[in-house]
Amino acid sequence: MTTTVFFHAHPDDEASGTAGSMILTSDAGHRVVVVYATHGEHGTVPPDLGDDRPLAEYRRIEAEASAKVTGAARVEWLGYADSGMTGWEQNAHATSFHGADLDEAAGRLAAILDEEDADILVGYDWHGGYGHPDHVKVHHVAHRAADRAARRPRVLENTMNRDRMREQLAAANSMGLDPGFDADAPMDDGNPMGLPESEIHHAVDVSGVIDRKRAALACHGSQVDVQGMLEMPPEIYAQAFGVEHYAEPGLPQGMATRLPFIS
Template identity: 65%
Template sequence: MSTIVFFHAHPDDESSQTAGSMSRASDEGHRVVVVYATGGEHGEVPDDLAPSETLAQRRRTEAEASARVTGTARVAWLGYHDSGMTGWEQNSDPKSFHQAPVAEAAERLAAILDEEDAAVLVGYDWHGSYGHPDHVKVHAVTYAAAELAKRSPRVLEETMNRDVMRASMQAARDAGMEVPFDPDGPMDDGNPMGLPEAELHWAVDVSAYLDRIRGAMRAHRSQVSDIGTFMAMPDQVFAAGFGTEYFRERGRPDGMVHGWFMDAATR
């Protein structure tokens, strides 16, 4: 059995991006660790936040609740502030992840990798799927930390399959539905969503874990807009959107494997 570290930008990112793989890995006996770069300070503020409670405190509690759903053994934090979306004034916050030196953040992450003797590290693709500054920074810090770690972990990049999203959107339009979202359109950084299928290496079927994915999302109940949208999806739509998780892995031969990345050898 191995230790797998999932590195995410904000609490709740794990629920919509890797909760299926995290649940599967923990069920199979692997030690699952999630590391958050930020506290999600600029997320949605819930109506029931207590006068003495900060949003970051609430989101830490929610992250722990999500971990119980996925079977995650440890929740760790790098300690940076949420940077907000591209162009927000929070991008300039000296405490933000966006402003953190890559080497400094990588040292913090590498320390956790060493503590855990991590065999696998999961980060994001080169533009964090949709260009959020913190997601982009996760990519750079992931590879820098892997280089610093005493045991060089196998690195995978979580992403979205742009071709599948495009086909799904078109199918919905063909069925007469109004679909305003275009995965080929400019996202937060001006690039399209995710990566084309030709650049992907793993398609992991997590359809058996859809209830756990929903549970992880539900744990982040403070983020009403996003979580409410996901929870309102009909079962068939939810399964299509979250039943497969996609990853890129540098150094693998071209071509996407429909399988479980933990069945491949780890270093």
């Protein structure tokens, strides 16, 4: 049995990015742990939150519900505040993840890696997929934590396949559909989303568990962007989210394997 730690910036990031891989990995009998850097305090506020209930508490409950769907055996929080999008004043707050000392944050994550004797650590690509400050920080903290762990885990970087997205958008346009999205448009940091396929090493086909991945996403229904994804027809959702992609630093350029699960 292997132990894989999935390190995410905010609650719901696991559901859209790696939930299928988590489900397949736990189904195969391996231990799955999910760690969140922040509580997602700057997400959208649900109408039933109430004046005396912090959003962080609400989203924590949603994350625990998602863990039941993905088979995560343990849910942990590094305890930092959501930094907001690029340029927000929250980026500079004293408790923000974006502004956290790299070694301190890595130490918190490394302690979990050591407790778990983790074999694999999953973070994000070099620009966090789309440039969100907390996602970029996940990339740096994951690599520093791996270096500090008593037994260095293998590091995989969750990303999006820009070439695949471009092909899917072209197919939609050919059918007269307008998704309203450009795979090559600049995102939060000025870079296009994800990575080109030439920089990606692994693909995990999660189409067989796509309904359960969608169920994990539904656990985070308080968030407007999540609700938008759930409004996709099931067949379109499966096309868009049926394969999860990972880069692995140190491997030669080009797709290496199509993994049945993270192992």
